[in-house]
Amino acid sequence: MPGDDRxxxxxxxxxxxxxxxxxxxxxxxxxxxxxxxxxxVDARSYPHWQPDWELHRATDWSAEPNVRRLPQDYPVNDAGSPIAPLMYNAVGGSTIHWSAHFPRFRPSDFRVKSLDGVADDWPIDYATLEPYFDLNDRMMGVAGITGDPAYPPKSPRQTPPIPLDTLGATIARGFDRLGWHWWPSDSAILTRDYDGRRA
Incomplete structure (x- = not known):
């Protein structure tokens, strides 16, 4: 009905x-x-657009609300924690400070008590969440490559991986020479147009 705001x-x-x-x-x-x-948050206000970006990253754009102290922030008592808060009070939340790195948990992450003797095992396992991981990947649009042997098989990535830059390619060559495993990380950054969204 018109005017129904329930x-x-x-x-x-x-x-x-x-x-x-x-x-x-x-x-x-x-x-x-x-x-x-x-x-x-207006993306044009991000620190990397500012000539004094280092100052902003350490003050009003800090990941820690205790440092940032914006009007919408509230203090967080992290004195008893080895982990500092990473949060942002805005539409988008902590993704405001996020680099779009998009890893999944591994099956072993759900069994840390059984496997490592720390914390508690989750009451669910990877297989229970796998369909939701797949759904979330499709919603976000994930750039990557399937086949990483460090993970169970995944649904196809929606776009190819982000190309390696000069430093990444140098590190990859070094890993190859040492016989070390490496794989391009899944990223929630489109490298091709996907689902009506531009890359």
């Missing part, structure tokens, strides 16, 4: 998970409201 689902946070869930639910016809405490 919703079925309220999602808190428009980061990678919140935005993905909101997108999937809305595509299924579910009425969704997604609340985000931060704002939209």
């Amino acid at each position: 919703t079925d689902v309220l999602v808190i946070g428009a980061g990678a998970s919140g935005a993905g869930v909101s997108w999937m639910l809305s595509r299924a016809g579910i009425r969704v409201v997604c609340l985000e405490q931060g704002d939209w």
Whole structure:
């Protein structure tokens, strides 16, 4: 009915998970409201566009909210943790600081207690999540190559891998000479047009 602003689902946070869930639910016809405490980030304001980018990376664009101290941030007590927070309060969440590196967990990551004697095993395994990994890959569009022996077989990557730059090619040649395994990382960066999106 016109003017009906009721919703079925309220999602808190428009980061990678919140935005993905909101997108999937809305595509299924579910009425969704997604609340985000931060704002939209204009890509032209990223530090690498600024001549003083190093200063911005260490202050207002720091990955740590305790350093950044923007109005939408809140302090995080990380005194008892060896891991510093990497978060950003904005549409896109922590993907604002993300390099689009897109690895999957390995089957062994779900069994760290059984295999390594640390933490706890997950209550689910890789096989349970594999169809959702595949779905997420198709939604994002992943650049890469299938066949990496460090992983179980994966669905085909949507676009070819990002080409190696000079440094990457030099490292690859060195690995080859040493007989070390290397593989181009999956990346959520399109190298060809895909699903109506430009590379």
